Amino acid sequence: MTNSCQHNSFNLPQEHLLHRLHTLQREYLHISPQAMQQVAAEFNLPLSQVAGVVAFYSFFSTQPCGRFHILFSNCTSCGYLPDGQNLMQLLAQQLQVNPGKTRTDGLISIGETSCIGLCDQGASLLVNGIPLTHLNPDKIAQIAQQITANISTDEWPAEWFEIHDTIHQRNLLLTTAQPAPGSTLQQAITHGAAETLTTIQQSGLNGRGGAGFNTGKKWQLCREAPGDAHYVICNADEGEPGTFKDRVLLRHHAETLFEGMTLCAFVIGANKGLVYLRGEYRYLLSHLQAVLTQRRNRGLLGRHILNHADFHFDIDIVVGAGAYICGEESALIESLEGKSGIPRIRPPFPVTHGYLGQPTVVNNVETLIAAAHIVAYGSSWFNSVGTQKSRGTKILSVSGDCRLPGIYEYPFGVHIQQILDDCGAQKVQAVQIGGPAGKLIGAPDFNHTISFEDISTGGSFLIFGHQRDLLTVHRNFAHFFAHESCGFCTPCRIGTQLLKNNLDKIAEAHSTANDIETLKQLAFLIQHHSHCGLGHTAANHILDGLQHFPQVFTTHLNQNFVAQFDLDQALESARQITRRDDAAAHLD
Amino acid sequence: MSAIQNTIRIDNQEIPFTPGQTIMDAALAAKVYIPHLCHYPGLPPSGNCRLCVVEIGNRSVAACTTPAAADQAICSNTPELNQARKALTQMLFVEGDHICPSCEKTGNCKLQAMAYYLGMLDDHFPQFYQRREIDASHPDILLDRKRCILCDLCVRASREVDGKNVFAIAGRGTQAHLIVNSPSGKLADSPLAKTDLATTICPVGAILIKQRGYQVPIGKRIYDQHTIRETTMQEHIPSCDKLKHKGHQDTER
Ligand SMILES: Cc1cc2nc3c(=O)[nH]c(=O)nc-3n(C[C@H](O)[C@H](O)[C@H](O)COP(=O)(O)O)c2cc1C
Ligand code: SF4
Numbered sequence: 101m102t103n104s105c106q107h108n109s110f111n112l113p114q115e116h117l118l119h120r121l122h123t124l125q126r127e128y129l130h131i132s133p134q135a136m137q138q139v140a141a142e143f144n145l146p147l148s149q150v151a152g153v154v155a156f157y158s159f160f161s162t163q164p165c166g167r168f169h170i171l172f173s174n175c176t177s178c179g180y181l182p183d184g185q186n187l188m189q190l191l192a193q194q195l196q197v198n199p200g201k202t203r204t205d206g207l208i209s210i211g212e213t214s215c216i217g218l219c220d221q222g223a224s225l226l227v228n229g230i231p232l233t234h235l236n237p238d239k240i241a242q243i244a245q246q247i248t249a250n251i252s253t254d255e256w257p258a259e260w261f262e263i264h265d266t267i268h269q270r271n272l273l274l275t276t277a278q279p280a281p282g283s284t285l286q287q288a289i290t291h292g293a294a295e296t297l298t299t300i301q302q303s304g305l306n307g308r309g310g311a312g313f314n315t316g317k318k319w320q321l322c323r324e325a326p327g328d329a330h331y332v333i334c335n336a337d338e339g340e341p342g343t344f345k346d347r348v349l350l351r352h353h354a355e356t357l358f359e360g361m362t363l364c365a366f367v368i369g370a371n372k373g374l375v376y377l378r379g380e381y382r383y384l385l386s387h388l389q390a391v392l393t394q395r396r397n398r399g400l401l402g403r404h405i406l407n408h409a410d411f412h413f414d415i416d417i418v419v420g421a422g423a424y425i426c427g428e429e430s431a432l433i434e435s436l437e438g439k440s441g442i443p444r445i446r447p448p449f450p451v452t453h454g455y456l457g458q459p460t461v462v463n464n465v466e467t468l469i470a471a472a473h474i475v476a477y478g479s480s481w482f483n484s485v486g487t488q489k490s491r492g493t494k495i496l497s498v499s500g501d502c503r504l505p506g507i508y509e510y511p512f513g514v515h516i517q518q519i520l521d522d523c524g525a526q527k528v529q530a531v532q533i534g535g536p537a538g539k540l541i542g543a544p545d546f547n548h549t550i551s552f553e554d555i556s557t558g559g560s561f562l563i564f565g566h567q568r569d570l571l572t573v574h575r576n577f578a579h580f581f582a583h584e585s586c587g588f589c590t591p592c593r594i595g596t597q598l599l600k601n602n603l604d605k606i607a608e609a610h611s612t613a614n615d616i617e618t619l620k621q622l623a624f625l626i627q628h629h630s631h632c633g634l635g636h637t638a639a640n641h642i643l644d645g646l647q648h649f650p651q652v653f654t655t656h657l658n659q660n661f662v663a664q665f666d667l668d669q670a671l672e673s674a675r676q677i678t679r680r681d682d683a684a685a686h687l688d
Numbered sequence: 689m690s691a692i693q694n695t696i697r698i699d700n701q702e703i704p705f706t707p708g709q710t711i712m713d714a715a716l717a718a719k720v721y722i723p724h725l726c727h728y729p730g731l732p733p734s735g736n737c738r739l740c741v742v743e744i745g746n747r748s749v750a751a752c753t754t755p756a757a758a759d760q761a762i763c764s765n766t767p768e769l770n771q772a773r774k775a776l777t778q779m780l781f782v783e784g785d786h787i788c789p790s791c792e793k794t795g796n797c798k799l800q801a802m803a804y805y806l807g808m809l810d811d812h813f814p815q816f817y818q819r820r821e822i823d824a825s826h827p828d829i830l831l832d833r834k835r836c837i838l839c840d841l842c843v844r845a846s847r848e849v850d851g852k853n854v855f856a857i858a859g860r861g862t863q864a865h866l867i868v869n870s871p872s873g874k875l876a877d878s879p880l881a882k883t884d885l886a887t888t889i890c891p892v893g894a895i896l897i898k899q900r901g902y903q904v905p906i907g908k909r910i911y912d913q914h915t916i917r918e919t920t921m922q923e924h925i926p927s928c929d930k931l932k933h934k935g936h937q938d939t940e941r
């Protein structure tokens with residue numbers, strides 16, 4: 101195993117299973133049973149593993165997609181339902197296609213997908229994997245024309261694909277010059293791995309991906325863990341709806357990210373690093389590859405980094421294929437190993453048993469960039485900012501109902517109200533901090549702060565103005581979790597589906613007070629009995645909502661019993677089969 | 689073997705354990721019952737059904753995957769946890785189509801037995817009515833995915849004991865379903881035999897042996913005579929000592 105990894109880093113890497121399947125999907129617009137058999141033979145894997153992977157990841161399909169394959173984001177910020185319009189329906193009507201079904205001539209298929217991380221760019225979609233932003237009914241009509249005329253996306257107006265990154269607030273990481281390529285590695289070599297680790301430890305840096313584990317501690321545990329090889333992995337899965345700061349960091353600070361990964365490698369003794377890039381960000385791949393090549397040419401990756409006798413390290417990028425759960429570190433590692441993204445049993449943790457069973461550091465993009473800055477500018481430069489328990493700054497992705505969506509970097513301890521003022525948010529009803537998995541708060545809590553000891557976030561900051569129907573927001577989140585649950589454990593697999601159905605039922609005014617009790621029961625069960633963090637957090641928004649905005653759930657309730665079973669609706673499939681729609685085919 | 693006596697406490701009962709054992713291992717060895725559906729002694733644990741979740745302080749953990757550690761104070765047989773177990777069992781009932789009165793497994797089914805044990809009187813949650821494929825291609829074995837609770841036991845049994853790797857679970861969320869590792873995806877095309885552990889271990893009526901209907905009359909079946917708590921204590925895969933020598937690194941989950 102170890103030898104083959106060494107081999108991977110320094111010779112031609114063996115193709116990753118997800119990449120092979122992506123190529124097939126792109127070429128043949130689906131993955132056929134024959135193709136799966138062929139891949140299983142090529143990779144010497146059981147057919148069931150290949151079939152399992154194809155079924156697990158959203159971006160693979162067993163039925164042919166259209167030559168134009170369009171995926172609308174369904175996030176509350178970059179989704180297809182801005183201001184009461186339904187842009188997906190609009191495009192589907194104009195192209196005479198049903199969402200989820202490929203048009204019979206094979207030209208077009210339209211579907212929806214979880215947040216694509218373009219929340220500061222207006223309603224957005226991916227067409228054959230390429231993002232198209234700032235959608236409105238006019239643009240939808242023009243897109244329909246291009247597709248009808250079968251014009252290749254290469255020839256669509258270039259400005260449709262533009263992404264304007266706006267950084268509204270800069271602090272430590274975004275004002276200070278990025279460390280010169282190789283400069284922190286030189287320092288690390290001069291001072292040695294142990295002292296470099298001490299610098300990270302003294303900085304008080306905690307992970308920026310959500311869980312907030314102390315980074316110095318993580319590196320130390322991994323460094324001390326025995327193994328045939330050590331690995332450093334950058335978590336660039338950024339799947340939490342409303343988060344897009346890693347997208348901006350990957351576009352503008354990839355050099356510093358790779359510097360941070362290389363530093364980590366030096367400290368823990370890794371020869372190989374991996375970036376797990378979410379499939380939704382595939383368009384960033386060529387840029388990232390170019391930066392890697394540049395670093396190899398400068399002697400900052402590869403063998404004998406900066407002419408050091410035994411500092412060898414290289415980085416591969418693996419692109420995901422549409423699965424939020426793969427942001428969870430052990431699911432991510434499973435995915436890197438070419439499997440479905442089912443979270444592992446922990447302990448053992450990745451620091452001792454990670455990629456290929458070896459000691460592995462998994463860090464968020466922002467964490468690794470911060471680490472490089474800390475080595476460049478010192479631990480006190482970093483830890484003099486922030487609060488006692490939350491050192492440094494946090495980069496937030498602000499979106500939703502505000503005038504200035506975009507990137508905001510603040511010292512930890514910043515008040516929620518301050519952020520709302522800075523981004524021009526008025527008449528704010530609620531803020532969802534940390535994405536659907538995070539915390540929902542209303543105006544009385546806007547004096548709270550962003551920090552690990554108060555309200556913590558991986559970066560998502562979703563603002564809901566007074567005109568928003570919060571029940572719609574809850575339904576959106578519940579649909580998200582039901583869609584993204586990996587399906588491994590009972591409470592999350594079935595419970596998230598039941599939560600979703602329950603909220604839909606409330607919205608359709610078919611509920612009674614009893615359904616609120618069921619909501620609470622389900623929420624508790626999912627929170628306490630699930631296997632991983634997805635389940636532990638999936639019902640947070642509902643519990644917060646019931647606490648802070650109970651009327652959102654109760655205004656739709658019925659006083660009297662209503663059957664949850666709509667008899668007439670149940671006859672619908674029978675009507676379709678028999679092609680009847682006369683009065684006798686309906687009840688009353 | 690060191691002579692140090694390591695113990696944990698489950699519901700205030702002192703229980704010895706040896707390092708490397710999970711809470712479930714230690715409990716079963718001491719004949720303490722923690723309800724479960726996806727665990728079978730001798731197979732690597734999975735932790736998917738979540739019925740065995742117990743409380744250690746304010747932490748909720750699955751007994752079958754959590755290592756026993758000295759002086760753990762564990763709560764298991766509490767009204768709250770048994771209520772949660774009942775709700776999880778109800779969830780499994782509504783997810784599939786559990787046609788108990790007409791199922792050949794009735795009386796021998798662990799899901800049903802668990803429902804009895806936990807005092808479950810109704811489904812509580814609305815039925816899902818999912819469409820899932822039946823595979824009747826095999827001459828001796830029927831696979832009805834609508835009765836499958838995705839416990840992964842057949843998957844592990846086939847891989848670890850039968851050495852055939854016939855089954856896998858594919859798909860995400862409620863789309864998750866059992867698949868057969870054969871070119872056509874059909875059982876007839878697989879090496880599965882009716883004597884395989886993978887065939888016989890299924891706790892519910894998802895994998896059934898054909899031509900054997902109602903040999904034991906209803907009323908005389910396992911859980912007509914015993915509770916699931918009683919039968920669980922007898923369970924063990926005979927060849928399990930052999931298994932211990934095989935590395936289980938990649939089956940950690
Ligand atoms: C469902 C789920 C999704 C996650 N998604 C991400 C993600 O997209 N990016 C990320 O950095 N961490 C994510 N995490 C947290 C990771 O498991 C892990 O804690 C993190 O990558 C560690 O890096 P850090 O210490 O630098 O924060 C997720 C966790 C869960 C439970
Ligand atoms: S909690 Fe949800 S996502 Fe996590 S293992 Fe269970 S089913 Fe999968």
Ligand code: SF4
Pocket residue numbers: 835836837838839840841842843866889890891892894895
């Ligand atoms: S077929 Fe039976 S043993 Fe296999 S996963 Fe389903 S319920 Fe478990």
